[in-house]
Amino acid sequence: MTDTQIEEILRKGPQPAPPVWLLKQLQSEITLAQPGWRAAERPARKRTLRRWLPALAFGLFLLSCLVIVGVQANLVGELKQQNQQLRAAGGELEQLRNQQARHNALEAEREELERLRQESDEVVRLRAEIGQLRGELGDLERLRSENEHLKAAFRRARASAPAVMTAAPAPPPKDEAEACVNNLKQVGLAIRTWALDNQDRYPTDIISCSNELSTVNVLICPGDSGKQQFKNIFWGQFRPEMVSYELSLSGKDESATPEHIIARCPIHQNVLFSDGSVKRGPGNPVPQRSGATNNSP
Amino acid sequence: MMLLKDEAAELCGRAQNGDFAAASELIALFYQRIFAYLRRLCPNEEDAADLTQRTFSKAWSSLGSFAGRSSFSTWLHGIAYHVYLDWRRSANPAQAQSEEWWRSRAADEPGPDEDAAAREAAEQLYAWVEQLEDGQKQVVHLHYYGDLSLSETAEALGIATSTVKYRLREALEVLRNKAARGTLATERRRL
Numbered sequence: 001m002t003d004t005q006i007e008e009i010l011r012k013g014p015q016p017a018p019p020v021w022l023l024k025q026l027q028s029e030i031t032l033a034q035p036g037w038r039a040a041e042r043p044a045r046k047r048t049l050r051r052w053l054p055a056l057a058f059g060l061f062l063l064s065c066l067v068i069v070g071v072q073a074n075l076v077g078e079l080k081q082q083n084q085q086l087r088a089a090g091g092e093l094e095q096l097r098n099q100q101a102r103h104n105a106l107e108a109e110r111e112e113l114e115r116l117r118q119e120s121d122e123v124v125r126l127r128a129e130i131g132q133l134r135g136e137l138g139d140l141e142r143l144r145s146e147n148e149h150l151k152a153a154f155r156r157a158r159a160s161a162p163a164v165m166t167a168a169p170a171p172p173p174k175d176e177a178e179a180c181v182n183n184l185k186q187v188g189l190a191i192r193t194w195a196l197d198n199q200d201r202y203p204t205d206i207i208s209c210s211n212e213l214s215t216v217n218v219l220i221c222p223g224d225s226g227k228q229q230f231k232n233i234f235w236g237q238f239r240p241e242m243v244s245y246e247l248s249l250s251g252k253d254e255s256a257t258p259e260h261i262i263a264r265c266p267i268h269q270n271v272l273f274s275d276g277s278v279k280r281g282p283g284n285p286v287p288q289r290s291g292a293t294n295n296s297p
Numbered sequence: 298m299m300l301l302k303d304e305a306a307e308l309c310g311r312a313q314n315g316d317f318a319a320a321s322e323l324i325a326l327f328y329q330r331i332f333a334y335l336r337r338l339c340p341n342e343e344d345a346a347d348l349t350q351r352t353f354s355k356a357w358s359s360l361g362s363f364a365g366r367s368s369f370s371t372w373l374h375g376i377a378y379h380v381y382l383d384w385r386r387s388a389n390p391a392q393a394q395s396e397e398w399w400r401s402r403a404a405d406e407p408g409p410d411e412d413a414a415a416r417e418a419a420e421q422l423y424a425w426v427e428q429l430e431d432g433q434k435q436v437v438h439l440h441y442y443g444d445l446s447l448s449e450t451a452e453a454l455g456i457a458t459s460t461v462k463y464r465l466r467e468a469l470e471v472l473r474n475k476a477a478r479g480t481l482a483t484e485r486r487r488l
């Protein structure tokens with residue numbers, strides 16, 4: 001059996017007849033809706049919407065894509081712009097680095113110049129000092145020559161009147177004698193202070209009173225030119241033979257014998273007693289001052 | 298057929314405007330075809346008549362939404378098909394027409410040649426149609442029995458025309474194979 005035969009047979013398929021009552025029944029059940037545009041319009045709208053829904057969805061999708069593409073393009077543009085700015089900033093950075101290097105070099109040169117200027121000022125100052133020293137050297141030469149002249153004059157005068165010169169030796173300067181008295185007073189005060197701390201016993205050597213004496217300078221008589229070199233040394237280096245004064249320290253309690261001599265200046269003849277008083281030498285009178293007491297410590 | 302379409306379209310337009318006479322005429326035009334379609338699917342006449350009533354009832358209630366894109370006949374067959382599906386799902390799932398009924402139908406309406414062999418072949422063919430898959434059976438019913446075109450069948454079933462063609466081809470192939478096997482068996486019986 002061929003397809004055509006099959007189709008032919010099928011087209012003549014059974015057509016069962018409906019029951020006779022069906023037509024009337026169907027006609028009696030007709031329920032038509034009242035005519036009105038709203039009832040028909042609403043489904044038409046729905047159909048229109050349904051018909052256009054795929055297109056609307058696709059359009060919406062396309063619009064979304066366009067928006068996304070637009071946003072991305074905008075972002076890409078911004079990124080490109082930032083990239084260009086950063087590149088430009090990179091170029092400026094290189095330029096700034098060069099400028100900084102130049103600035104550092106100039107700063108170094110400026111410091112070098114400043115140093116040279118200071119050295120130049122120092123040189124100028126030293127030159128001025130050299131000039132001053134040269135001037136002083138000239139004065140010194142002049143004083144030396146004057147001194148030579150005076151010495152020559154003195155020798156001539158001495159040759160002409162030797163007796164006068166030997167009979168009247170020049171007394172030491174009064175300031176030195178006064179300073180010597182002050183030194184002895186300070187020494188006496190230091191010894192008495194030391195004695196107060198040591199059951200009224202006096203020290204056996206003056207070095208023991210280093211805590212009571214402010215400096216070794218008071219142990220050097222200003223008139224003792226041979227020991228002036230010890231004036232500025234420290235207590236640790238100071239030795240008893242460096243003292244200008246002749247000391248007589250027994251290590252005993254001397255409060256009962258105030259006339260006992262503790263120290264004596266061989267140059268000014270000033271004498272320090274155990275009670276702290278100082279007797280001036282013959283060429284060292286008491287200075288005339290109002291309210292001043294003689295020989296008091 | 299064209300005249301019928303035009304007449305149906307005009308009657309439908311009038312019925313949409315509330316013309317009962319037009320609706321009555323529409324029923325007279327189509328109720329036999331719809332009943333026949335449903336009767337071929339349903340096991341008894343009562344069910345077919347009931348489904349025909351439901352089909353027209355739905356048609357009247359949905360008449361406002363009929364826009365005329367398809368013919369009224371197609372639209373009505375589509376409604377009938379869905380009414381049948383609903384009914385089959387709810388009441389009589391997978392209950393098919395009996396072979397005896399088809400044989401009786403073929404006997405009632407014999408083939409053009411009045412040949413007993415041809416009648417027998419038709420009976421057998423109708424019975425084989427009922428054994429087809431549901432999709433194939435529906436397109437055979439609507440296209441061949443119901444005399445709908447391919448596009449109308451596709452529209453009534455809500456599928457593509459190409460699908461209808463494909464199902465028809467498959468159905469014909471199945472029927473051809475069965476017919477070949479049936480012929481061979483008959484020859485053997487004769488021998």
